[in-house]
Amino acid sequence: MHPETHEYYMQQALKEAQLAFEADEVPVGAVVVLNNKIISRGHNQVELLNDSTAHAEILALTSAYSSLGSKYLPEATLYVTLEPCLMCSGALYWGKIGCIVYGASDEKNGFRKHIKAEQSPFHPKTEIISGILQDECTWLMRNFFQLKR
């Protein structure tokens, strides 16, 4: 896989999601990419940290802010295995992220459920790409919740 493709970076986000899965966390993973380099990684740690804000995207974003010393990421792309929720969408808005690439859709908690059609939650310049490695991302979630039953 070419390291500059969306699939390559989504595979890296899936690796993070797998770490969450193995830790019995809802398996969502994210990476932030700047100039073809991964500058931060995160996976859901809500249970470990006992913190319902500790979603993959929030952890990857705050790690990126910290390592760059900047609170904005207009040149960066966030790859995440699941459609962002409202909280994470809001965080991505404030961070002025350049591009968001997500894998699986989230009918229950994804941003598209709540948002008025004419009111994107994101920064006007943010590009949104969906469905990258959708099957793999969806499979991991389904598998997790099936094991929980």
Next chain:
Amino acid sequence: MHPETHEYYMQQALKEAQLAFEADEVPVGAVVVLNNKIISRGHNQVELLNDSTAHAEILALTSAYSSLGSKYLPEATLYVTLEPCLMCSGALYWGKIGCIVYGASDEKNGFRKHIKAEQSPFHPKTEIISGILQDECTWLMRNFFQLKR
């Protein structure tokens, strides 16, 4: 002022907002109250922390989760001087907060701008109260942005 009134706790949130103001941060403050006791406080620290997720509500929530060892706050009330943005609304949803009391409205970034009328961003059991000490909360914001011009 009676310590069990909404005005009393909003005054405490305003004290936090004042700390933000003095630090040249957008002046928003929050407190989390459980059983008539303030269990955490937060004020906007986006500039200090170089982190665009460091809103008053997020800091107050994560501090409450940490001190209680719980990721949910169904019995608690969050007082915040400004209408929560989408990110903070999402965080309050995940935290299953019992009640949200806010002061000033936020036409630009408040949750009501983006959300479909039939799709509350909050947990079904979360109560929302607005307009407590609205004038004081609004004045602090206006004053801050006027000084910035």
